[in-house]
Amino acid sequence: MIFAILLSGFTAMASQIVFMRELLIVFYGNELSIGLILGAWLIAGAVGSSILGVFSDKIKNRITLFSLCQVGLSFFIPTNIILLRSTRSTLNILPGETASFFLMIVSSFIILAPICIIIGFMFSLACRVYQNKTDSPESSIARVYMLEAIGAILGGLLTSFILIRMFSAITIAGILSSLNIIAAFILLIFSKENKFKTALFSILSVTCLVIFSFWISHAWGRLDKYSLKKQWQPEELISSKNSIYGNIVLTKKADEFSFFDTGLHLYTVPDRQTREEAVHFTLLEHPAPRDVLLIGGGVGGLIEEIIKHPVQRVDYLELDPLIIKTAKDYLPVEYYAPLENKKVSLKNIDARLFIKNTDRKYDCIIMALGGPRTAHLNRYYTVEFFKEANKVLKEGGIISFGVTSSENYINEELQNFLSSLYFSLQEVFPDIKVIPGDTAYFLASNKSGVLTYDYKYLMKQARERTLDIKYVREYYLFSRLSPQRLLYIANALKRKNGIKLNYDFRPVSYYYNTIFWSSYFRDSLFSKILKAATGPRVWKVTFFIYALIIFLAVTIIRCKNRLNKAVLSAVMTTGFSEIIFQVLILLSFQIIYGYLFYKLGFILTSFMIGLALGSWLIIKIMPKMKEPRQAFIWTQLSICAYPLMLPLLFYWLVAAKNQAVLWAGSNIFFPLLPVVAGFIGGFQFPLANKICLQYNKDVGRIAGLSYGLDLLGSCLGALLAGVILVPVLGITQTCFLVAGLNCAILVILLLFR
Secondary structure, three states: OHHHHHHHHHHHHHHHHHHHHHHHHHOOOOHHHHHHHHHHHHHHHHHHHHHHHHHHHOOOOHHHHHHHHHHHHHHHHHHHHHHHHOHHHHOOOOOOOOOOHHHHHHHHHHHHHHHHHHHHHHHHHHHHHHHHHOOOHHHHHHHHHHHHHHHHHHHHHHHHHHHHHHOOHHHHHHHHHHHHHHHHHHHHHHOOOOOOHHHHHHHHHHHHHHHHHHHHOOHHHHHHHHHHHHHOOOOEEEEEEEOOOOEEEEEEEOOEEEEEEOOEEEEEEOOHHHHHHHHHHHHOOOOOOOEEEEEOOHHHOHHHHHOOOOOOEEEEEOOOHHHHHHHHHHOOHHHHHHHHOOOEEEEOOOHHHHHHHOOOOEEEEEEOOOOOOOHHHHHHHOHHHHHHHHHOEEEEEEEEEEEEOOOOOOOHHHHHHHHHHHHHHHOOOOEEEEEOOOEEEEEEEOOOOOOOOOHHHHHHHHHHOOOOOOOOOHHHHHHHOOHHHHHHHHHHHOOOOOOOOOEOOEOHHHHHHHHHHHOOOOOOHHHHHHHHHOOOOHHHHHHHHHHHHHHHHHHHHOOOOHHHHHHHHHHHHHHHHHHHHHHHHHHHHHHHHOOOHHHHHHHHHHHHHHHHHHHHHHHHHHHHOOOHHHHHHHHHHHHHHHHHHHHHHHHHHHHOOOHHHHHHHHHHHHHHHHHHHHHHHHHHHHHHHHHHOOOOOOHHHHHHHHHHHHHHHHHHHHHHHHHHHHHHHHHHHHHHHHHHHHHHHHHHHHHOO
16 A cells, blocks of 8 residues: 555656646646646646545445546546647647637646646545544544655656656656556555456456557657657657757748747747848847847747858857757757857856856847746846846947837737836847837837937948848838837837836746737736736735635634634645745745756755655654644744744845855755745644544545645645735735734634634
C-alpha cells in the first residue's frame, strides 16, 4: 500500500506538470491561463476528496476500489491528452488565436475533472485503508499526507528534469499508465479482499495487454504525432520539441513558417514589413548606430535588417537555444545565415541578467518580445528594467519595442495598456516617441532632442546608408507619421486617468494587456471584472470580500463544534495562503535573478520537501501531544508572520550589490523559503485532522473534507494571486493582505479555543 500511495502522489504531480504544459500551449500561455487551469485542477480534486470521500468509510472493498481508481488513471491520462490536443480544431480556434475565458474554464475542467476527482478520492480511500496499519486515525491521515508529498517530490523532480526533456507528453502518459497498472496488480495480489477480485484481475489483464502492445508497436509515438498534427491544423506541423524553458513549435502554411513558444506566437518568416519596422524605425533615428543589442527576434529576420546599417557589433540575446536549433534544422539557409555574420554574437542568456552584468555600452537596444503578454515578459517593460537598460546605453542611445495596438481606433482597454508603458518609460527617459499603427512602436532616448517624427530626415538617413528597404519608405512614413495619427495617439496616451506605472513588484502592464485581450470576446464580463479590480476602490472591495469571508466563518462557528469549524476554516485559509506564497516566491525570484528555469523547478519541489518534513515531524510528536489546539494556534501564528518577512527579504536582495549576498539569495534563501512554507502547512494539516477527529471518528470523511477545503483554498489562491492580487496590489501589499486574513482566523481560533 505504501508504494501505491507514493505512486498516487507521483502521478498527481507528474500529470499536473504535463497537463499544465499542454493546456498552456492550447490556451494562451500567460498567468491568467495558469491561474484558471490550476484552479480547475484544484477544484476538481476538492470535489473528489470532500464529496466522494464521504463514502470511503462506508465502502468495504477499499483496496479493490483503490486499484480500480488506478486503472481509471491509466485510461484517462493518455486519453485526455489526446482530447486536449483536439480542443482547438474542435472549437475552430486557429493556431496563434486566443480562446475566450469561458471556453478556457469549461474545457480545462472537462479535461482535468476525471483525473483530479479520482486522485482526490484516492486520498480519502488511502487514509481509510491505512488506518488499520496505525495506532490512531489522525496518524493514518498524517502518514498518507506525508507519503503523497514524498511521491510528489519524486514526480516533480523526475518529470521536470528528466521525463520532459527525454519523452513526449503521450509517452510520459504511457509511463504513468504502466506504473499505475503495475501498482494495481501488486495491490490485488496481496489483498485479502475476494469480492470483485476476479473481475478486476480480468480488467487489469486486458488493460495491461493493451498498454504492453502500445509499447511493442511504438503506438505511443504515433499517437503523439497524430494528436499534435490535429492540434495545429490547418497549418502543417513541422516540429514540436520541449526544452527546460517551454515548448517550441514550428508550423508551415504556404511558404510561411511560424514559431510558437508554449502556445504564444513569436514571429512568422518571411515577414519583411514587420522586421523592417522593428529595426529601421529605431536605427534611422540614431545618427551613427555602431553597437546594437537585440533581445529576441533574430530568427525572424531582424539581424538581416540590422547589418544593413553601418554597425560594428550586434549582441543577440535568445534565452532558449532550441529556437535557434529548430531554425537551423528546418528553415531554408537564408533565414538563419545572418546569425553566422562576424558582427553577430549570439548569447543564450536571460536578457535582464545579461544587462545587469555586462560592461558593454550600446547605441541602440531593440526588444522583439511581442509585449508584456505574461508576467515573465512583463519584466522587460518595468521602470526598474528601463533604468537597468539606460545604464548600458551610450549618451543619446535609443531603446525600442513594439506592442499590439490599433491603427484607427484606441478603446479604453488599449489606451490603459499603452499609457502604462508610456508613463513607465517617462520615469526614466526624457525623450519618447510613439509610432502609431496596428503595432505601436515605442522609442525612448536618454537625451532630449534625439528622436524625431520628421520622415524626410529619416529617409535622408536611409539614402545615405544605401539601405535596401521595401516597406519603410517615404510614402509609407508619410502615412504612418501623419499629423492626424500622431495627434490621436498623443491624446490617447496623455490621458493618465489614474493609470498605474509598471514595476517589478507590481507587474500591472501585463494585467492591462490581459484586460485588452479579454475585451475581444463576447463574454466580456471577465474583462469588466478585471478592469474593475484596477479602480481606485480596489482596496475597499478587497477588504469587503475578506470581511465577508470572515463573517461567514464566524456564522458557521456559531453552530455546534465551533472549534472544529474554526480549524477547518484555518485549513482553507492556509491552502489559500500557501499557494500565494509559492506565486510570490517564484515571481520575486524571476524579478531578481532572471528566468533560471532549473532553479525555479527546484524551488517548486522545495515546497513539497517542506510539506513532507512537516508531516514527518508531527507524526513523531503527535501521539505524545496532550493539547493539539495550542500547537495549532502556534502554527497559525507562524502563517501570520511568514508573509510579513517576505518583502523584507525581497527588497534586501534587490538592493544588494555584493555578489556573495546575491549568491546566497539564489542558492540558500530562495530554496529555503518554500521549504519553510511547506513545513508549516505539512505540520498544521495533520493537527487539524487530530482536532476534528475528536468530534467525528469517520476517518475517510474527515480526511476528505479537510483535504478538499485545503484544495479549495488553494484554488482560490491560484485564481487570485497571479491574476489580480500581484499585478494590482503588488507583492508587498499582497503579503500584508494575506497576513491580515490569517490574523483574522487566528483571532477566531483564540475566541473559540
